[in-house]
Amino acid sequence: MTGAQVTTDEIMVYAASKMINDGEVALIGTGLPMIAAYLAKATHAPNTVLIFESGVIDARSRHMATGVGDFPLVSGAVKTGGLFDSLSLLQGGKIDLGFLGTAEVDTYGNINSTVIGPYHQPKVRLPGSGGANDIASLAGRVIIIAKHQKRKFPAKLSYLTTPGFIDGPGARERYGLRGKGPQKLISDLGIFGFDEETKRMRIESLHPGVTLEMVKENTGFELLGADGDIPTTEIPPAEIVRLIRELDKDKIYINKDKGGDS
Amino acid sequence: MKSKVVSLQEAVASLENGAHMSFSGFGQSMGPLAFVREMIRQGIRDLELTAVGEAWSVDLLCGAGAISRIRLSNFMFEGWGRCRNFSRVVEQGKVQVEDYSHFGLINRFFAGAIGVPFMPTKVMNGTDIVNIRGFDGEQKYMPFHCPFTGETVGLVPQVRPDVAVIHASRADPFGNVQLFGISSHTEVIAKAAKKVIVTVEEIVDESVIRKDPSRTIIPGFMVDYVVHCPFGAHPTGMFMYYDYDKQHIDYYVQATRTEEGTAAYLKEFVYGTRDETEYLEKIGLERLMEIKADPYFGYSLKNRGELS
Numbered sequence: 370m371t372g373a374q375v376t377t378d379e380i381m382v383y384a385a386s387k388m389i390n391d392g393e394v395a396l397i398g399t400g401l402p403m404i405a406a407y408l409a410k411a412t413h414a415p416n417t418v419l420i421f422e423s424g425v426i427d428a429r430s431r432h433m434a435t436g437v438g439d440f441p442l443v444s445g446a447v448k449t450g451g452l453f454d455s456l457s458l459l460q461g462g463k464i465d466l467g468f469l470g471t472a473e474v475d476t477y478g479n480i481n482s483t484v485i486g487p488y489h490q491p492k493v494r495l496p497g498s499g500g501a502n503d504i505a506s507l508a509g510r511v512i513i514i515a516k517h518q519k520r521k522f523p524a525k526l527s528y529l530t531t532p533g534f535i536d537g538p539g540a541r542e543r544y545g546l547r548g549k550g551p552q553k554l555i556s557d558l559g560i561f562g563f564d565e566e567t568k569r570m571r572i573e574s575l576h577p578g579v580t581l582e583m584v585k586e587n588t589g590f591e592l593l594g595a596d597g598d599i600p601t602t603e604i605p606p607a608e609i610v611r612l613i614r615e616l617d618k619d620k621i622y623i624n625k626d627k628g629g630d631s
Numbered sequence: 632m633k634s635k636v637v638s639l640q641e642a643v644a645s646l647e648n649g650a651h652m653s654f655s656g657f658g659q660s661m662g663p664l665a666f667v668r669e670m671i672r673q674g675i676r677d678l679e680l681t682a683v684g685e686a687w688s689v690d691l692l693c694g695a696g697a698i699s700r701i702r703l704s705n706f707m708f709e710g711w712g713r714c715r716n717f718s719r720v721v722e723q724g725k726v727q728v729e730d731y732s733h734f735g736l737i738n739r740f741f742a743g744a745i746g747v748p749f750m751p752t753k754v755m756n757g758t759d760i761v762n763i764r765g766f767d768g769e770q771k772y773m774p775f776h777c778p779f780t781g782e783t784v785g786l787v788p789q790v791r792p793d794v795a796v797i798h799a800s801r802a803d804p805f806g807n808v809q810l811f812g813i814s815s816h817t818e819v820i821a822k823a824a825k826k827v828i829v830t831v832e833e834i835v836d837e838s839v840i841r842k843d844p845s846r847t848i849i850p851g852f853m854v855d856y857v858v859h860c861p862f863g864a865h866p867t868g869m870f871m872y873y874d875y876d877k878q879h880i881d882y883y884v885q886a887t888r889t890e891e892g893t894a895a896y897l898k899e900f901v902y903g904t905r906d907e908t909e910y911l912e913k914i915g916l917e918r919l920m921e922i923k924a925d926p927y928f929g930y931s932l933k934n935r936g937e938l939s
Contacts (some may be wrong), residue, residue, distance in 0.1 A: 379632070387688065390772065391671065394803075399709055399710065402902060421812045423657050423658070423684075423815050424813035424815060426811055426815055432928070432930075432932075432935050435659070435709060435710040436658035436710055437709065438657040438659065438660045438661075438684075438708030438709070438813060439657065439658065439659065439660070439709075439817065439875075440657035440812065440868065440870050440924075440928070440930035441658070441928075442781060442813075442929065443812040443813055443870050443929060444870075444928050444929045444930070449813045449815060450813070450814060451810055451813065451814040451815055451818055451819065452657075452684075452733055452734075452737050452816050453737050453741060453816075453819055454813050456734040456737065457735060459734070460734065460752070460753055460754070479758075481645070483730055483759070488759070488763045488765075489765070490724065491721060491722055492716070492722070493722065494713075494718040494719075494721040494722050494728075496705050496706055496707035496713060497703055497704055497705040497706065497730050498704055498730065498731070498733070498760065499684065499703060499704055499705030499732070499733050500705075500730040500732065500733045500734070501731035501732070502733075502734075502735070502754055502755055502758060503636055503733055503734040503735075503754045505730045506732075506753060506754045506755070506756070507754065508754060519764075525882070526699065528759045529757075529758045529759045529762075530730075530758060530759065530763070531756050531758065532756075532758050535757045535758075540757060543757075543758070543783075544783065545753055545756055545782060545783030545784060546663070546756065546757065547753060547755065571914050580637075604777035604907040610909070618832065619936060620723075621710070
């Protein structure tokens, strides 16, 4: 291991891991959230229980899974069941937080993962909701992981697959959605929250080297909190970086196209 | 009791064009893909699917032009991206779709399985899944106020496919089926469907099942046909038997980026093989041994880049 520079992925993983509190029950997807959850369990939150929608309860895997139905999650778990078992836990109010990825996300934290273009004549057909709508509707709170590009942060989604705050304050209550909705969005440019009053996305910190201009250029709607001094996102300490690189040593999910490894 | 074991050809021949079907499988595991390949060889078509996450069955059948409409919650080759054949036929307007969330669709099956006309659920409300309707129209979702508490819920109607096809670990000749590891939607589709066809890695004696009944997911009286299909989920994997075939999945995902590539893939591996023995010969013994599961982990360390 060299003292190679900390990568954006590693900053994102560290930020996401710190949002998990010890003892919480978390519904995890693949990708960066999986590394973040493993990091949390290896550091400040060893008692976190990881649930995967495919039916894996309290996973303790010895190899990096390539999907939520992948066998390393099964081997070492305390229970395996089906989709109904894991998603019922959500509706039963037993899941504290969920992580979601996005194809498109709007200012209210609503997500599209269904189509680009009109539903009945799509330009691009995407995978669909899967468990994302369920997690966003029902988990205690939700953390969104996104790649910051203008077309991925549009003023209006092609299709609202997964609810954030829908059209603003009171909407989630009106539609009977039990979870509190998105708490944070972590992108490759910064960390964002949602304004208490308007429920719109607000800048909380920018990653080192990222300017406000870069964020504005890559966002299709107006962000709150774009004035005054904006804090810089905390960089993971060296021992955490080492741990992150060890967790995903085959670069299955992070540090895929850039340096950052020895 | 009478044996329910039939050949793969016979089981597939029992299907009718235009049938409403559901398949097991989640991501890169448990797809009844020997069965799906035989469906393509026999030219079964005009299918309606209700499909939760069986990306491989759906993408192969979309590539073969066998599907007319699909209710779905998610198709993705996790780690490999979008299902290109599925995406393409929807983008070309050749297949109609109706989107749900996983839990929304699972509740439709659950209603079918337990014999009630609908289930209340607290998902999908406030989104375009509810606002934009396809072929299900009014038969998709209805907002409702609980008569007991006044809470807002949504009702989803039951769904009962004509046929569920599942791939499982082992069964006895009478159709008592056991599955190791996660079950995803296997159990609920089998309970909701009017006919159940099971393909398995192993056919075992009834005493093997009776000695270990907690692993049984479907009792024999609910099963119509049992088919012996070793490596029947390839290129997806079966926990404790074999891993997904990374190399073959790479090849498939690359090939299916174009229609021509899909046609060539199907010609080589499906239409060009007379049966599953020929298919597995084409994959090759060397590869099949590489993905064979380590009995301790339940998957192949070699396939995971160790022991190479």
